[in-house]
Amino acid sequence: MTTSDQEQRVPKDASGGCYIGIDLFKYEGGRRTYSVVLLCEGKVVSKYDDVGLEKVIRLCWEWEVSKLAIDNIAELAESKLELGRVVSLLPEKTSIYQINLSHGREKDFREMLRTMGIPTAQLTPSKTAYYLALLASMGVGEEVVKKEARTKIIVRKNRNLSSGGMSSNRYKRKVRTAILQIVNSIKEALDSSGFDYELLYRKAGGGLDGATFTVFAPRESLENIVKPKTGTSVSVEIRPEYKVKLLYEEKVKEAKPLIVGIDPGMTYGIAILDIDGNVIYIGSWQRMGRLDAVELIEKYGKPIVVATDVYPVPIGVKKIASQFGAELYVPDRVLTVEEKRNIIEKALEKGEIVDSDSHMRDAYAAAYMAYKAFSKKLTEVNKYLEKTGLDIPAENVKKRIIGGSSLADAVEEELKAYLSSVNKSIKIVVSPDIRKDEKYRRETDNVDLIRKENMILAKRIESLEEEIRRKERELELYKKGVLQLNKEDYYARELHRLKEMIAEAERTLKEKENELESISSEVQKLSSLLQRISRGEIVAVPIVPSLTKSNLSILPNVNGRIVFIENPDSYQREAVEDIKNMRPLSVIFPGPISNKGLASLLEGGGIPVLSLSDYVYERASGFLFVNSKVEEDAVKKKMELEKKLADKEKDKILSML
Template identity: 45%
Template sequence: MNYSARKALVMGVDLVSYGGKGKTPRYAMVLLRDGEVLLENPDVSLHRLIRLLWEYKPDILAIDNVFELGGSERKLVKFFNMLPPTVKVIQVTRWQDEFVDVKEAAMRAGIGYIQGKPTPLKTAYMAALIASRGYGVEVKLYEEKTKIIVSRTASIGPGGMSQNRYKRRLRGIVLSLTRKIKEALDKHGLDYDLTFRKSGGGLESSVFTVYAPREKLYGIVKPLRTSDVRVEIRPIYKPKISFLNREESSTVQRYLIVGVDPGISTGLAILDIDGIPLEIISGRGLDRVDIVNRILSYGIPVVIATDVNPAPDTVKKLASMFNAVLYVPPQSLSSDEKRQLVEEYASRYHWLRIEDSHQRDALAAAIRAYHNVESKLRQVGSYLSKIGLEVSIDNIKAAVIKGKSIA
């Protein structure tokens, strides 16, 4: 996200004091647009700061240390929940993968050398000015997720025809409840992933991972327990802070081809743009946020691939989130096709170990997606070597994969 356009409304803040027992933190704040100070206050309470944020709704909230807004990840979750939804939080003292003090950040942003220790009001002003010039990193806080689990209550042992009818009846009830919950979540526009285990006549169980705190589901989905089935709703508190570098045209990215096999257990295969394996993993409970963070730790995906046709919703959503090409095979890959693809591929990388079918399926999807663009990528390399241009070959390859011409 590049905020170098000076027209953005930016609020810079700096901590004045944490406050004692029973007291709230106090902050200095400066409101800035196009380098002009519109409002400043050397000492406001946290509650007053929140009111000002809602009153002015700045594009950016700039700070030198994000933990000054909360002190802990749990308190940061609470603070972020109080922000207007359009406000982006920028930490101006993080540059790529290093932290610098605010005076060094000001120098790097071309503001100049600051003598002595700046006051909180001066620090708030510098933070706003640095952010308005497009520097710093955006802070993303992944907070609560909620799982909805639909399953049988009764344990079923071996039995005859009547037992089999009872099993089918329970599976039908699980399927019916799953459909009703899906309809309710869709009706209220909630973002979720759905995984399930199929069986004859219906579903053995289903799990919704809803990307919203538990309280958002009140009145939409209710817990249920009968002699046959149950619906459990479990809030999952997993705060995770990530710092996203704001886009710079000079930044060299590593581009990826990613295969995903979603389910109760999820497989993930990450290749670089030349088809070299970076990581193949699998695990129970890997949701979309976990997958996104894992992918981003390696680079930017240009292709998200699946081994089945039609593509699962989770894979479609991942491709959409990254604005990546979605690769879907013309028809679902058979077990023999996947085994052959993976065995041939693994013979070139002797250190590669495939531990289960989920890893195999994800890797097969990524390999097939790479084969689909391999000839184009070779043409790109050949063309660029002929004309002798000093450009990033990976940037050109990524653009070609997304449908652009190099002519």
């Protein structure tokens, strides 16, 4: 990193204000660096080359910068998500301006400078940043980013509730009840004040494990309504967030009609199909909000049906459907888990879906059921258009049918829309008889001549006005000395560069020290755990995220050992057979054991299933370290299970005899 000027301190309340211009210096290894110029009261306060956005953000705060000037929004961030992170770190008063925008139209920045009489043959990123800051201070350009303030209210427990024993269970219930009471009081306060919000929560025995409110309002509007809290067992954290909206975006073509399935919750499942039932997107997201879901869906088109199998339908899903003006579809009966698995397995077999979890499965099942509900009518559209030979967009007809129109009405409505668009393009032709009228012809010629003269004069006026504006800017630039950049003091610049290098080296050293301290702490913890293993107090249990063939392939030898399956709801049937062949002593699930699903399949193969909630444990380096009592329980349960299976087999043989 190099710098080209030393920061000079000037009063922050200077009437001219402060402006920053930035231009891309280089893009290497996924990291962008910039040339930066800070201008206050028309004077250059500091200049930098090859620096990151972190320095730009710091300068914006320290100098209360009013405008951050750029010539291409894509140089600041590649996506709206990344741009949102940048905007959230900037001060509230700092606006982002694109200097080469006028009335929503983008101009070539070099051409702009040339019209002002500024040479561009040797235009470096540093000079570009300078001109951007200066032109921003003169009111050139347009704001390109609008910040939409949101506030997150997070209610969570303050300590690990994993220790076993009756007292621990009582404490868990107490904390979960406290979280539920706090969530209800916040909900009541927001409802009574009329705030629009979204609530995601995790249910647990006796109450809630945690909850997150997304309030669609700025943080300061909640000052006297919800307050942060840090108690011994429950905390309430309040933090502002920003959603960004580009004020300057190219208009896109009419959005593709979609069928969208949503499984809302702490983890959001979303499945997007086209109106022919083909999978366009499927995925699940942790802590996704309603607006995030809308933004994701908009990338693929516009839903005409939003489906969910959750009943009653959550408010968030209703609002998404309402926002798009889409039909809301809920299956006429609750689908069983087995039915949903069958639906997703067919899609997996076809190769339409590569992988899935329970949230993706539920979202896809809802979307698929919605498609099936309309598929007969949609198939009739294809047959009708093929039979009649009508050349109208099938997608538009299908969209109208899903909206409630009959096939005949949908076809007629589309034909009417087509005829209307054709009529607009038809020119009225004057009949030959009228053209023979000499007086009419002269008057028409005069009108045409006046129109042409008006057009020429209007263009001339526009040209003269642009020339006046150019001359005024050129004069202003000369006054400010933009065409004669002052030479910089080499020694001051070099000294500042060396100071920056030393500061960067010190920061790197501090980071490495922190990293070393973290590793040392981890080593000490593992050393202590190994000693406890050697004394027979605990056993090491490898962790499998979910029962899939890929996860089992990287698992060490577990013959005669215990394995922890973190997500027993998501599994592959082939992987069940694989783990049976690996002959583990037992398998542990995170919660209570059900006699259905994976637990039933494992115990049917002679592998006992235990619940982690019955034991004290610690987690480190991809392993659970569990109280050694778990081995005794595993052996005891395995013997009981083997006896049960043997008796069952014996009864079967006797019944045959």
